[in-house]
Amino acid sequence: MHFHTTQISRNVKTGPMPVMTSSRDTCPDSCPLKKGCYAMTGPLKLHWDKVTSGERGTPLEEALKPIRRLNRGALWRYGQAGDLPGQGDHIDHEGLRSIMKANKGKRAIVFTHKPPTPENLAIIREVAAGGLNINLSADTLDEADELADLNLPVVTVLHSDYGKRKDETLQEYRRRLNSLPRKTKSDRRIAVCPATYTNTSCTQCGACANGDRNGVIIGFPAHGTQKKRVDQITRHAEEPNCNGP
Known part of the structure; x- marks a missing residue:
């Protein structure tokens, strides 16, 4: 897995905030959008390709250094492409805890398509208690209702x-x-x-x-x-x- 932090995004929708990108192997196989993701086109695809290959990517701890230096209350985005640390459907517990620690005192926008298995949910709830709120991503309104029943942001x-x-x-x-x-x-x-x-x-x-x-x-x-x-x-x-x- 590789990660990259852009300290000031030029994306007009995010605005000028820090954004992180994670390599494609973090994307869950269960995601129905895996072959039709918006990040697989345009300039973001070119950037994602380089992060995935390691040309721009680094280990997670290195990529988190700019996040740790952000001012208290700063807003940033994790995962403009890619998903939470961990191969495929799995969430890397220690990797996500590292993001939680780097985010202390700050505000992160985070989404995940990782499946809501008991193991994944336990980790997501743990980091939420530590201030890292993770949005569960649904692909239909019916699924959104199911995920919202878990009492997590959707x-x-x-x-x-x-x-x-x-x-x-x-x-x-x-x-x-x-x-x-x-x-x-x-x-x-x-x-x-x-x-x-x-x-x-x-x-x-x-x-x-x-x-x-x-x-x-x-x-x-x-x-x-x-x-x-x-x-x-x-x-x-x-x-x-x-x-x-």
């Missing part, structure tokens, strides 16, 4: 219908969005990431770093070259019983 991909279209004004988009299901079958609110339809960045928002969101599930509409593939995965679960604001 995010999910959404059908591309939830995304703002190029020819829409913000007012038109919000009006159309209000016509789509805004709650899951278990009555949990779906909040579409504001960075997907406004000029807001992760640096300005930071909601995904919070461990307690009162059950709100943050959604990311399918976009880019993998939009059709993601839509195929999500479409069967986009008809919850409950709508709401």
Whole structure:
């Protein structure tokens, strides 16, 4: 496994924050997006290739040095590509504890597609108690409900219908969005990431770093070259019983 820290991201959606990338072997085999990940296209793919090969990557402890030096309260992103330390579906306990320790006093945005096995959940809960909140990533609204029942923060991909279209004004988009299901079958609110339809960045928002969101599930509409593939995965679960604001 290799890891790389970019001290100031140039990604407009994250904003100018530190971001870490982990090599492809950290991605779980169980992830349905493994062959259609957004990180497998464009400039990020080129960077991810070099981290995976070790051309830019380093061992985790070396990559964490810039994170340890961040000011108290600083916001940063782990895993702009790749997943938590550990091969495939497995989470490396000591590796994740190292990230937790480096994050002390700071705020990290972290997502994982690692499966919620008892072993993985125990590690995720342990580091959450130490201040490192990890979002469980769902691929459908039904799965988001199942993961939310574990009392951990959850995010999910959404059908591309939830995304703002190029020819829409913000007012038109919000009006159309209000016509789509805004709650899951278990009555949990779906909040579409504001960075997907406004000029807001992760640096300005930071909601995904919070461990307690009162059950709100943050959604990311399918976009880019993998939009059709993601839509195929999500479409069967986009008809919850409950709508709401």
